[in-house]
Amino acid sequence: MNKKLLCLLYLMIIFLLITSCVTKEVKEPETINFCFREGIPALTVVKLMKEAPTIDENISISYEIQKSPDLLITQILKEEADIAIVPSNLAAQAFNKGLSYKLAGTSSWGTLYLASTEDIKDFQELKNKEIYSFGKGLTPDLVLRLILSENGIIPDEDLKITYLNAASDVGPIFISGKADIALLAEPLATNVMMKKENTRIIYDLNEEWSKITGADKGYPQASLIIKADLIENNPDFVKEFINIYEESIQWAKDNPEKLGDYAEELELGVKKETIVEGIERINIGSFPINNSKREYQIYFEAIMDFSPDFIGGKLPDEEIYFER
Incomplete structure (x- = not known):
């Protein structure tokens, strides 16, 4: 085999090796x-x-x-x-x-807020009241019950919690006047406040969680x-x-x-x-x-x-x- 053909063969082998390596390295999208x-x-x-x-x-x-x-x-x-x-x-x-x-x-x-049309300034004022809520057995319920309990309120004994099927159901009930106190999640809380001017956020539950647990950022x-x-x-x-x-x-x-x-x-x-x-x-x-x-x-x-x-x-x- 002459030198030119041998050189060409070597170049072809090198090219195939390089192409093979590149092909292996290419990732499928x-x-x-x-x-x-x-x-x-x-x-x-x-x-x-x-x-x-x-x-x-x-x-x-x-x-x-x-x-x-x-x-x-x-x-x-x-x-x-x-x-x-x-x-x-x-x-x-x-x-x-x-x-x-x-x-x-x-x-x-946390984006849960206890809202009311009443001027409530102390947890003890919630006694004998009714809170419309949602998420029974889930995070909203856990947070609400823990905060109430740690502030001297026994849920289901000192007050009544009425659960609706979804967070979106609470707003209309509150706006209609059928509920005076409600657990609202954002962005629904802001919607309610914009539609019902006498709405007050009486407790930010993320802040209250921080006070009780010592968790700086809340939950x-x-x-x-x-x-x-x-x-x-x-x-x-x-x-x-x-x-x-x-x-x-x-x-x-x-x-x-x-x-x-x-x-x-x-x-x-x-x-x-x-x-x-x-x-x-x-x-x-x-x-x-x-x-x-x-x-x-x-x-x-x-x-x-x-x-x-x-x-x-x-x-x-x-x-x-x-x-x-």
Whole structure:
């Protein structure tokens, strides 16, 4: 074989080897499913949905908004969501069931408010009253009952709690005048205050929780969870995603007018005027898990005392947390 042919053969072999290596390194495009409820969880994602930033050329993000809490729960239990914003107790429940999710940070803190048309200034004035509420046996009920009990009020003995089917049912009853005291969640609380001028927020339950438990930030209402295999297989993507999500939360807090515009454009179920008026009560911000583990531990311990099944029957250990 002459030298020219031998040289050409070598070059072909080298080219094939290089091409083979490059082909192996090319990742197949994949779609990450990011799932969350409409309302406050969706507001923390508005900037990402609107701007659709590219984090990795081979990874796209599908934003899935669920109107039903049951549908979101099903997605988590079937591990169909790669990333999700869920009630914090569901994060613990999923972990205790052995599902592959890690708790990455807090999307929103407590947004429950006790409202009244009466000028109530002390918990003792609630005796013999009726509170219209929702979420029996769930976080709203846990928080309300704990706060009442710690302030010398025995629920179901000193006062009556009337439960409605959903948070959205409480507002109309209160506005109609059938209820004088009601447990309201944002953004409904702001809607009610805008429609019924003599509405007073008599207690911010997140603040009251802080006073009772010593948890500086209150209780973590909604949390961001991420699949463990996504963290393991795409660490750079996850790190950058968390960074831009945290920026999205802060942007939402700092830009209520623009947030309202985007929310209406994206049809997220919250009106602009409600967002602008109630941005402080929406209580988003302070995301990093490494600064909030104590708040989670206090919250989980309180649930264990109240309704253990609500977090899967046991306290989650340190493995639940994903710290950057």
